[in-house]
Amino acid sequence: MDKPPFNPYIAVFIGVISVSTAAIFVKLAAEAPASIIANYRLLIAVLIMAPYILWKYRHEFSKISWMDWILACFAGIFLALHFILWFESLNYTSVASSVVLVTMQPIFAFLGTYLFFQERFTAGALLSMVITLTGSVIIGWGDFQISGMALLGDILALLGGAMVTGYFLLGQNLRKRLSLMTYTFVVYAMASAVLIIYNLILQHPFTGYPSDHWWIFIALAIIPTFFGHTMFNWALRWLSTSTISMSILFEPLGASILAYIILGEMITWEQWLGGTIVIFGLMMFIFSTTKKVAPKLTRLSKTNQETEK
Numbered sequence: 001m002d003k004p005p006f007n008p009y010i011a012v013f014i015g016v017i018s019v020s021t022a023a024i025f026v027k028l029a030a031e032a033p034a035s036i037i038a039n040y041r042l043l044i045a046v047l048i049m050a051p052y053i054l055w056k057y058r059h060e061f062s063k064i065s066w067m068d069w070i071l072a073c074f075a076g077i078f079l080a081l082h083f084i085l086w087f088e089s090l091n092y093t094s095v096a097s098s099v100v101l102v103t104m105q106p107i108f109a110f111l112g113t114y115l116f117f118q119e120r121f122t123a124g125a126l127l128s129m130v131i132t133l134t135g136s137v138i139i140g141w142g143d144f145q146i147s148g149m150a151l152l153g154d155i156l157a158l159l160g161g162a163m164v165t166g167y168f169l170l171g172q173n174l175r176k177r178l179s180l181m182t183y184t185f186v187v188y189a190m191a192s193a194v195l196i197i198y199n200l201i202l203q204h205p206f207t208g209y210p211s212d213h214w215w216i217f218i219a220l221a222i223i224p225t226f227f228g229h230t231m232f233n234w235a236l237r238w239l240s241t242s243t244i245s246m247s248i249l250f251e252p253l254g255a256s257i258l259a260y261i262i263l264g265e266m267i268t269w270e271q272w273l274g275g276t277i278v279i280f281g282l283m284m285f286i287f288s289t290t291k292k293v294a295p296k297l298t299r300l301s302k303t304n305q306e307t308e309k
Contacts, residue, residue, distance in 0.1 A: 020254030038083030076190025086160030093153025124288030135277030142270020
């Protein structure tokens with residue numbers, strides 16, 4: 001394998017910091033509906049990618065079968081639902097709770113492989129899932145003590161994690177036949193189209209937002225997407241998938257620190273305790289499943305890096 005132009009761990013560090021900004025940007029764009037924020041994040045990313053994709057990868061579009069277009073459409077629907085639910089959760093609960101709970105997607109992914117690919121649970125995987133669930137219950141209980149709406153935000157974040165898992169499971173089959181860039185472009189475009197239709201149905205305005213919101217939309221499309229997940233994809237050439245997966249678990253910590261500095265959000269002891277338990281459980285889960293299900297979960301984990309939180 002060729003030598004990387006610079007230390008891939010630096011790329012991972014940049015990626016973690018970049019994806020940690022997503023929830024902060026959503027919070028700052030408070031005057032826009034969650035679906036509008038999600039719409040512009042994906043639409044702007046698609047517009048930025050379009051010239052390069054159409055120049056270098058346009059030959060792949062003619063090779064996409066009608067079944068693959070259908071898979072891409074459903075993957076786009078799940079990705080759109082992920083962003084709607086996760087961004088909406090940030091209207092009700094804190095950055096710390098939302099990001100920790102939406103990061104539980106590896107658990108949903110493993111459950112999906114159990115249902116659709118008949119993967120077997122190891123004792124370590126079962127124990128780690130119980131630990132992770134315990135941590136999420138502690139977070140939910142602490143937020144419920146604050147307000148019922150905070151608990152609603154926690155539930156929306158969990159549902160957002162489940163939706164992005166649907167995106168992974170649908171996309172892993174499609175990724176066998178399409179390059180990473182083409183796959184990402186097609187699914188982002190599909191998700192953006194779904195969000196446009198969704199916003200039209202709900203009659204959400206596409207214009208009229210403060211000028212700073214437009215800069216936030218652009219920042220969302222660039223920083224967590226290209227400087228975040230693109231860095232993870234680049235680092236996968238030299239680092240293992242488990243290393244990347246473990247690094248992403250530091251996103252809640254980064255997001256919580258940024259939320260404290262920028263938004264003044266304090267972290268309750270329930271969030272500290274529950275979040276620590278969740279992250280520990282996820283680390284244990286990754287260690288216990290990496291070797292056992294490497295062929296299938298590796299594909300899921302690689303696809304995972306393409307999403308943006």
